[in-house]
Amino acid sequence: MENNLLTLSHLETLSSADLIALADDYGIDIPENLNRRFIIAELLEVAQEFNQKPAPVQIMDEGGEVPENSSELPESFNETEISVIFRNPAWAFVFWDISAEALKRISESSRFKNLVLRILYFENFDDVTPVAYYDIDISLSDREQYVLLEAGKKFFRIDLVAFFSDGTSDNLTISEKLQMPATPQIFAKALPGEEFEVPKILELSGIKKLLKSHYEKYRQSFVE
Secondary structure (H helix, E strand, O other), rough: OOHHOHHHHHHHOHHHHHHHHHHHHHHOOOOOOOHHHHHHHHHHHHHHHHOOOOOOOOOOOOOOOOOOOOOOOOOOOOOEEEEEEHHHHHEEEEEEEOOHHHHHHHOOOOOOEEEEEEEEEEEOOOOOOOOOEEEEEEOOOOOOEEEEEOOOEEEEEEEEEEOOOOOOOEEEEEEEEEEOOOOOHHHHHHHOOOOOOOOOOHHOOOOOHHHHHHHHHHHHOOOO
């Protein structure tokens, strides 16, 4: 396939299936359910590696304006959305974007308190009410986060939620609901204050310290 196809204007005309096929032609491993804009970004990086100058990419600033003479990959696509990719059966990688309009609305509000990722667990895929959840505090500038998944749960979803001082909240966006992967039984006992044994080779990886750090930093509230 010719490198001159790797331009923003051309890639945006392709279907998601065609983008994945094109990425495969260039040896790019695309995780399942990856948002098409990230596939396009990966292909544009390939264009740079082939010493091809990609077509100018419009980058929106915080006010929603497009600066002139912009040719770098955008820091934001000016959309409010969140996506989840499994790193392994125990960890998920979460990444999100917030539109300039939504960011301005919450950041300039005198009532804005904090922003969180809310991890919700469900017994059945069609359930509306979660069986448990907890929040991870994030800043307005954050755009990605690793999340340790709780063993023994069946389905989960991650919401991006803004809280305000008057007790109200705004679900800015939610991820799709995903089925929990099979998790090693040892992680079911990996709770704060509990001793658990892991294979020696796994212990050498520092997993115990990693789990302890995660719970101390992120575990906050539960609803059973």
